[in-house]
Amino acid sequence: MYWRILIFLAGILLLAQPAAALRCGSRLISDGAPQGKVLRFCGEPEAVQVRTLVRAGLPRNRSFARTRYRFDSAGSDDRELLFADRAYEEVVIEEWTYNFGPRRLMRVIRFENGIVTSIKQLGYGYH
Numbered sequence: 001m002y003w004r005i006l007i008f009l010a011g012i013l014l015l016a017q018p019a020a021a022l023r024c025g026s027r028l029i030s031d032g033a034p035q036g037k038v039l040r041f042c043g044e045p046e047a048v049q050v051r052t053l054v055r056a057g058l059p060r061n062r063s064f065a066r067t068r069y070r071f072d073s074a075g076s077d078d079r080e081l082l083f084a085d086r087a088y089e090e091v092v093i094e095e096w097t098y099n100f101g102p103r104r105l106m107r108v109i110r111f112e113n114g115i116v117t118s119i120k121q122l123g124y125g126y127h
Helices: 002-015 035-042
Strands: 021-024 027-030 047-059 065-071 077-083 086-098 105-112 115-124
Touching (some): 021 035, 027 035, 027 115, 035 115
Antiparallel strands (some): 021 027, 047 086, 065 077, 086 105, 105 115
């Protein structure tokens, strides 16, 4: 009896999906998947949102950061953080919303530069 329970639990663990995964038919989409793969397996999304974000990267060549203080006539100070020789990266963020109908949960897939970075569940879909 003990072995049957152990085998049953091991089978459930092998069949479990990762937390951030989406099943499209018999295919599984998870973090790190390219945008083309998602489009091929899941089809066209219901909605697409696109925006661009600029991130500060790591400093190049022993860069440093310093703070400049300015005081106005009212006595309040204004602090400004200055970066010298920083690398910046432009990231294209796309969020695709999939509606699989009223019996399944809707999903939002977030891409950064064409790669899946997160998959979120929404409420149940609609017709």
